[in-house]
Amino acid sequence: MTTIRDIAKLTGYSVSMISRVINDYPYVDEEKRQKILGVMNELNYVPNRMAQNLSYGKTRNVGIIIPFVNYPYFDQLLSGMTQAAFAHSYKITLLPTNFDQELELAYLNEFATKEFDGLLVATRANPIETFIPYFKYGPIIFCEETPDIEVGSVYIDLAGSLREALTSLKVAGVKKLGITLGRSKGVSRNSRLTIQLCQEIFPNFTDDHIFWDCLTVADGVEAAAHFKERDIDGILANGDEVAASILRNYQQETEPLIIGRENLLVSDIMAFSTIDHHVIQCGEKAFQLFFDKRLDKVKMPYTFIKRNRHGQVE
Known part of the structure; x- marks a missing residue:
């Protein structure tokens, strides 16, 4: 196997000079650079x-x-x-947890062995205190609000967006509100906030108006049945695909007012309102905080896209 010392012998230059060329250091004489690169190419040196x-x-x-x-x-x-x-020539490694706390902890221990330069956390399975001992190994950026700890985070304005959406439903005449939420085990801070706002704006809102563990189109079918039994006339869904699935399973003359999230194409096609939390930009900002090693807390803006029954944005 060809080594850096072999390249040095064949070119007549020092090992340090070869290293500078390999690592693309500036201020290397171009003639020397080309000679070294030529020999590396001939020997298929990687x-x-x-x-x-x-x-x-x-x-x-x-x-x-x-x-x-x-x-x-x-x-x-x-x-x-x-x-x-990719714009910064970084690789990414996906670390899926399915909300398994032990698996998430195993990933943190990999981080401690310098497997990664940093971590971006979409959402946690463990309490945030679990992450604190690992801050010394490199930047950890959270994609959720972290008010009580000094760490970089980028988060959506959930309180502002949900308050506007719920108020819109109330002004439109909704009497009985239903909502869909994600995991029912280890209820997230975001879910607790959503329930709190629903109770504040719709005083008759009860736990029975929540359809939990709703993530897929199939879950939306079950959610529709759940809401029909309770005569729900307005729904705040936790995603546009879920919202579309619910609407599809209602009779047109009885379908409720519904608001989805993330402004997917299906919300435009099926003419229902949605909240655009600009999540792609949220992900970009999270990486930038990691790259810049900043501890900023960034609240991303949202856009409430209100559509009438004809699909027109109001």
């Missing part, structure tokens, strides 16, 4: 990037802790992170 990374203390690899990717919110978030990472 630098050992792993060894280089160890010597620099960097892997140029960022880990992304994410529960799963077959859900529009996380898919968009990942898309933004990936675009930003």
